[in-house]
Amino acid sequence: MTSVAKIPVIDISDDNQDQAQVAKELVEAAIEHGFIYIKNTGKAIPVEDVDAAFELARKLFKETPVEEKQACTIxxxxxxxxxxxxxxxxxxxxxxxxxxxxxxxxxxxxxxxLQQPIPPTISSAEPFISRFHTLCHHLSLRLNTLLGIGLSVSPPDFFTSAHLRENGASGTILRLLYYPSLSSLTSQSQGHEVSRTSVKEKEDVRAGAHSDYGSMTLLFRLKGQAGLEIQTREGNWVPVPVCPPGTENDPQPPILVNIGDLLSYWTNGLLRSTVHRVVFPGAQANGSGQEGQEGKGNSLVEGESGEGERYSIAYFCHPVESMKLEPVPSERVRAFGEENGKAVVNGEKKMLTADEHLNMRLQASYLKLYEDENKE
Structure with missing residues (x-):
């Protein structure tokens, strides 16, 4: 049987719950795994809105002319x-x-x-995109508040205040993602056809191994679509089920939340920014992505398939651009830093701002964008 990630499922929808207990559960999951399933009852993000967002993604990637998308190049x-x-x-x-x-x-x-160009084919969806963006923003504020409570940060709304829109611009992004099926991979790649034979299943990945750049990520996935893996503390790759045990009959898969780099920096590494990737499920992995470690990975979860195309929606929550990446005022964070002989994660990043960190990571992943700029 395939070994899968054992990530806790937490329901934050009941206002009558003991908020301190919920906060404690969130923090412990963030420390141990860096990932948390949030049971989506439809209260935070309505089920019909998630469905509409995936329909929008299909229209954008399957019906929008490539010329329209190219006019909106990142x-x-x-x-x-x-x-x-x-x-x-x-x-x-x-x-x-x-x-x-x-x-x-x-x-x-x-x-x-929206403060950017979008393809005319989806222009009528602008009000919906803005609304879905805002729904995700409010859920991320709720989660940041609970993490502050769980860590006894002083003041407890430190994380929340750092992400309020009225306090300044941020790098927050709502991202629609499309991964073509392996068997029909003929999508355009900067004007050139990508043939099925160009894919080396033992080497190539749909999304390379990485940690997320911001504070936290909200990830929406579709039932049955495999591919996401996280790296364990031992260096092995394990798949992350779309529907963990107990959620199979829910109207929507749970929202998968993961801790990003900035919450890890702010907590001296106590909260874990876990490395993850998206693979061609079923192919034999070579373990690339983490200092040459030989992770097995690429095993399929029961009930999921790697044959077809894959869609996902990610909300990358970032704080106000000017926020410094220094440890937050929390006794638990301070003690963890002292126990591990460090004041912050990667001390040289101590005085980086959120915006500086984001730009550094973007330059590393968008090679062509910055190469083209340097040629001008």
């Missing part, structure tokens, strides 16, 4: 369309860029308008 502000192979999340180990397309929507304006 820029240094991390907004817009990235074509097949345009992003390389693990440049040290990937022979080619990621086998995926993506479209990034930045935060809407105070009047709920």
């Amino acid at each position: 820029q240094k502000n991390n907004r817009g369309w990235s074509a097949m192979h345009y992003e390389t999340l693990d440049p040290k180990n990937q022979r080619v860029g990621d086998f995926k397309e993506a479209f990034n929507f930045g935060e809407p304006s105070p009047t709920n308008h």
Whole structure:
């Protein structure tokens, strides 16, 4: 039987719950796994809105002319369309860029308008995109509040305040993702056809191994679509089921939340920013992506398939750009740092701002974007 990630499922929808207990469960999951399933009862993010977001993704990636998407090619502000192979999340180990397309929507304006060009084919969806963005924002604020309570941060709303839109601009992104099926991979890649035979199943990945750049990520997936793996503390790759035990009959798969780099920096590494990737399920992995470790990976979870195309939606929550990456005022965070002989994760990043960290990571993954700029 395939070994899978044993990630806790937490229901935060009941306002009558003991919030301190819920906060404790969230923190412990963030420490041990860096990933948490949030049971989606439809209260935080309505089920019909999640369905509509996936329908929008299908329209964008399957019905929108490539010329419209190319006119919205991603820029240094991390907004817009990235074509097949345009992003390389693990440049040290990937022979080619990621086998995926993506479209990034930045935060809407105070009047709920998108502050970037979008393809005319989906222009009528602008109000919905802004609303879905805001729903995810509110859920991320709730989770940040609970993490602050669970860590006894002083003041307890430190994380929440750091992410309020009214406190300044941020790198927060709502991202629609499309991974073509392995058997019919003929998508455009910067004007060139990508043939099925160009994929080396033992080497290539749909999204390279990486940790997320921001504070936390909300990930929405579709039932039956395999591919996501996380790296364990022992260096092995294990799949993350879309529907963990007990959620198979829920109207929507649980929202998968993972801790990003900034919450890890802010907590001296106590909260874990876990390395993860998206693979061609069923192919034999070579373990690339983490210092040459030989992870087995690529096993299928019962009830999931790697044969067809794959869609996902990620909300990358980032704090206000000017926030410093220094340890938060928490006795538990301070004690953990002292026990591990460090004041912060990677001390040289101590005075980086959230925006500086994001730009550093983007330059490493969007090689073509920055190479083209340097040639000008």
